[in-house]
Amino acid sequence: MVLTRRDIDPSESPLAYYGSELRRLREAAGFKQQRLGDIIYCTGSLIGMVENGRRIPTRDFSERIDAALGTDGHFSRLVGLVLRSVLPTWFRAYAEMEARATFISTFQAQVVYGLLQTEAYAKALLSVEFPDRADDIAAARIERQRILGRDEPPALMVVLDEALLHRNVGGREVMRNQLSHLLSFADRPWVQIQVMPFSSGEHSAMTGSFNLLRFDREPDLFYRESYDSGHMTANSQLIKQRSVGYARLQADALSPRESALLIARVMEERYGDQPALA
Template identity: 55%
Template sequence: MTNIRELDPSASPLDYYGAELRRFREAAGLTLKQLGACVFCTGSLIGQIETARKVATKDFTLRVDTALDTEGALMRIWRLVMRSQLPAWFQPYADMEARATHIYGFEAQLVPGLLQAEAYARAVLGAFDQDKLDERVAARMERHRTLERDDPPLFWAVMSEAVLHQEIGGREVMRNQLAHLLSFRDNHWVNVQILPFSAGAHAGLNGSFTALRFDDDPDVVYDEGYEPRMSANPEELKARSLRYDHLQAAALSVGKSAELIARVMEERYGEQREADGSGLA
């Protein structure tokens, strides 16, 4: 007889997902193999997911929810699973980010997480650690739902021009990432400004940071770095707000920023340059 692993649904969101998947499958009277045939995967894969040995993908969850007629129950649990894949120190920030009404940030080296295309995010997250990379990338992509909700926050991102030139993942990845940034041009809830090299010394030299504003809760500032931290100290918030105002003033307008992004995308990462090596050095 097959040794069926007993799960404790309260042990983790991943165990909870597996236990519910097994419960829905058995209620439908399906074997692992039969459900696998319904959702175009192997019974072995479903068994690994049911026993919390593998994290389900979003696509898998959507197919299983439909096949088992769960009314979206597994997708709701899947979002908890994705949140649990974030680093423990980052989860409190992610929770607040999802509730914020205004998000203002400055990035010195990377495209902000909320604006990262999947291939770019994979290159960033996998730079030094390949462990559970698929799950960590999926968790970052799930954060994008913040900008897709019915009442999205106003998101204003100022990025150093260096972000456009720092080649992450190769030319094709960068070309697609810059195209992704340009896709927000007609979204009045998302505004991107580029701080040009010509700005010289600027108010963001101390590093990247993000400020979150809420309707009913105190504002929060989040500092990135080797030791990320959050603060709701009014004096610190006031100082960061002033710093951000100076960064916005020194940055190119939203329209001029889009023109610069498009120019760098073509000249530095364009298909012609990739083919013959011509273009910017």
């Protein structure tokens, strides 16, 4: 099935511009939707939905389009704008600053920090509130993680509450892969992951998750989010207090090595292969 052409205004949104460019360059290359779909191993209807602004393109889709049409990375560059536009409006300002930060410190009380989530874990989280948009928002979240693959990535300091290791998000396989993903960062020199164990009792972040961003030439930022909004501030007194609090968190948490051992143990004991019931 190939979708009927729908005229869209390319200035309407990044997605509309992407779709109009895909249609323009596909037609210039002399391809029908189905033919282009065959070349990049997808359906012609998917090509049509992207052109009509009804489907969010992925980075993989964009890279294959560039290869098929010989567009020299045009769609691979555009897709970043498209995926950022999918993020909740109130979150976009933080995502922009996160991408520019040189040092990120975060404490997470309930879920794995977005930059460290697997796609399956992100989809499972998002499907609770956004069942119709979980795939698209998860793709945008994974796009944020590209900053960790830069030649000079930001330093990322993470403290995770032990509770989130035990919270079964998406099922055993999803959680096992997520915890394995956390362990894969052990050899990354710019990433440090620590776990705040239950045995630590009360600590300096009992009021909830927060992030601290530092920059080379801009003021530090403090960020915290609630159900449907985010609060970001450069208030120096608050940042001083939270920075001291974060240092205390790191001191009270398990060391990176001890944290990795705990993550591995939870992964095997809670999410490992289970014997079949008799």
